[in-house]
Amino acid sequence: MSSTTTPRLDVRKTYKLFVGGKFPRSESGRTYEITTAEGTFAANAALASRKDARDAVRAARAAQPGWAGATAYNRGQVLYRVAELLEGRRAQFVGDVAAGEGVSAKKAEELVSAAIDRWVWYAGWTDKVAQVAGNANPVAGPYFNLSVPEPTGVVAVLAPQASSLLGLVSVLAPVLVSGNSVVVLSSQDRPLPAVTLSEVLATSDVPGGVVNVLTGRTAEVAPHLAAHMDVNAIDLAGALGADGITWGELEADAAENLKRVRRPAGETEGDWLDTQSLEAILAFTETKTVWHPKGM
Template sequence: MSERLAVKKTYKLYIGGKFPRSESGRSYQVADAKGNFLANAAYASRKDARDAVAAARKAFPGWSGATAYNRGQVLYRVAEVMEGRRAQFVDEVAAGEGLSRGKAEKSVDEAIDRWVWYAGWSDKIAQVIGSSNPVAGPYFDFSVPEPTGVVAVLAPQRSSLLGLVSVLAPVLVSGNTAVVASSYERPLPAITLSEVLATSDVPGGVANILTGRLADTAPTLASHMDVNAIDLTGAAGDHAHAAELELAAAENLKRVVRAPGEEPDFTPEPGLGRIASFLETKTVWHPVGI
């Protein structure tokens, strides 16, 4: 009796809650750390990037308007659903990053726990960085954080899941919507994560995930006038490219998280920096009197 022939998965883009192929019709071969073929991933075009920005903008009012409690519940749900697909993530991270099974497990567990950590911040960040301001006059004055809008995220190239979660979750938790350009060589965990997002009560368009070359998508995202902020972490180590993107981002004064000299270790607990990078502060004055 012959062995059952496996059904292979098609890895696609994630835009507006749907899984389209690239409009360019192109794909590229993804290999594991040893060079063996794993899959054909969609090769996102500039048009795909623009579509993703449009989807993120459309999702912004609903997601930023949801209660912090609700957003926290949804992010926690992402962790729950990821936990259920832990084995699949471990396979993909082990293959893509060339890690031992044990190390891949640790990395995946940390990624799941990172969603939980950020979920808890949803209804606390305003309590920690907001303020009531004792102005010298008969006014009640307070400052609250608000999400900045649509955030483009160049995900880390090496840490394909933990790194990805570490840059995506802090964008989403405060109510921003995101367009993520995933790791070029290790895109599979990103696409599997998009399948988790699609089944975790995250509204379509809140997170959009593109696979392909940064050279194609990043300039479009950096220069897009409807993108409010960009995280250049995925361009780590390529100072010239990062500088070009930063220059393009200056056109509409995007908030920029600069590319580090080399990709950081995402294992330690993060601080508030990434959440705070994608927040605006709104201050309200109101007179006090009879």
């Protein structure tokens, strides 16, 4: 038998959506071509439809009470576990980020490290937010009175267009801290780190439906999320640099059910290296104040 020198053909991954803990294709059957920063073919990603967005919201709504009802300690452990798994996939993320964002391997390493460290930073907040953002109120009467932050509910997150992993983590992790569930729409042209992150989440202890990841055209999917009456809040970071849509239009859509809106910090996407904040957590919380009389 003559041996040939045919090189082994690699097995490519099918990039799918992540909804309710499962990996469906778009119900529309559509995909779109993703290229590297240099313009070479990288993958075909699922092109999410309005129906996919609705399904993701439904999954997020179903998962939200359980996630909010978990103890803060438990949420902290579950989120920290995600960071452990991110570290294990470091090489893949570095490759995705370098190819998609067109940065050097060294820069990609820095961005991935920052993303993992950021996830750890937020994981540590779960059982501290109420202590820092809540307080007892000394009312002028015989009453116990306490204010505490609670999760807003289902949050739509438009992930930044340019920073495909660090930007994504910077807007996703803080929303999860207090117990919100999330529908995240990835960067339109650089969705691969988001899909890889969804694979990390699927094998973590984050319950299915707490994070749902859509890939597709921002201008097509974002208006449905902004207008959806069962979404409580939206982060518009990814509206910057998206073709065919502005954050102001989406904010106007969001007014229909008075969604809490986190606007982009500027008019162009900034550097995400120095952006972790308590404010990012509190933007998606509600303050509840409870009164009770005191008496013998």
